[in-house]
Amino acid sequence: xxDNIVLLCKYxxxxxxxxxxxVKEIAKRKFLSCTASYNYVSYVDTGSIDITxxxxxxxxxxxxxxxxxxSKDGLLIDEQKRELREQLRNTQSCIWDMVISFREEFGEMxxxxxxxxxxxxxxxxxxxxxxxxxxxDNIVWYAGLHENTExxxxxxxxxxxxxxxxxxxxxxxxxxxx
Numbered sequence: 001x002x003d004n005i006v007l008l009c010k011y012x013x014x015x016x017x018x019x020x021x022x023v024k025e026i027a028k029r030k031f032l033s034c035t036a037s038y039n040y041v042s043y044v045d046t047g048s049i050d051i052t053x054x055x056x057x058x059x060x061x062x063x064x065x066x067x068x069x070x071s072k073d074g075l076l077i078d079e080q081k082r083e084l085r086e087q088l089r090n091t092q093s094c095i096w097d098m099v100i101s102f103r104e105e106f107g108e109m110x111x112x113x114x115x116x117x118x119x120x121x122x123x124x125x126x127x128x129x130x131x132x133x134x135x136x137d138n139i140v141w142y143a144g145l146h147e148n149t150e151x152x153x154x155x156x157x158x159x160x161x162x163x164x165x166x167x168x169x170x171x172x173x174x175x176x177x178x
Contacts, residue, residue: 002103003103004102004103004106005101005102006100006101007098007099007100007101008099008101009096010096010097010098011096011097012028012029012094012095012096013025013094014029014093014094015030033088033089033091033095034085034089039085040155040157041081041084043155044066044144044146045066045068045069045144047065047066047144047147047148048066065146065147066144066145066146066147066148067113067114067117067145067147068144069142069143069144070121071142072122072141087140088159091160092163093159093160094159094160095158095159096157096158096159097155097156097157098155098156098158099153099154099155100154101151101153102152102153107151107152107153108152111152111154113145114145117154121143121154121156125141134160138160138162141156141158142157142158143156143157
């Protein structure tokens with residue numbers, strides 16, 4: 001039996017915590033922290049990639065790439081996206097990057113559209129934070145449902161508002177080891 005849901009989760013430390021030889025990690029952190037005009041919030045919001053796909057006309061004509069970027073309060077308006085990008089640029093927190101991918105039939109049944117994706121994430125993500133030993137009230141998260149592949153998937157990213165160095169380090173190590 002195949003799993004209905006697959007979760008991939010990574011985190012990226014602040015840029016100054018990497019060695020100069022860790023070029024890929026530094027580049028990913030820059031992308032996630034929104035230091036360029038094309039960034040992770042843009043990608044989650046539109047589902048559009050920076051590199052022109054081979055069949056660009058078909059890709060641009062597909063309005064079902066992303067439902068938009070949302071947080072615990074629903075779809076973000078432009079001002080909220082600007083504020084989020086500013087937070088991501090200035091944070092000293094690790095930036096967490098997650099993708100939840102659904103088996104095709106399961107996704108069609110339980111994550112059919114924005115409403116279902118939003119309700120699913122709003123209900124389950126705080127439980128995930130609690131089980132991971134993180135303070136759900138100390139986290140800013142955003143997500144977006146993408147429908148541009150065979151399997152629907154939700155991109156999620158989050159940061160901590162206030163850092164508790166020892167606690168954060170212990171929890172991160174515990175999650176990495178599992």
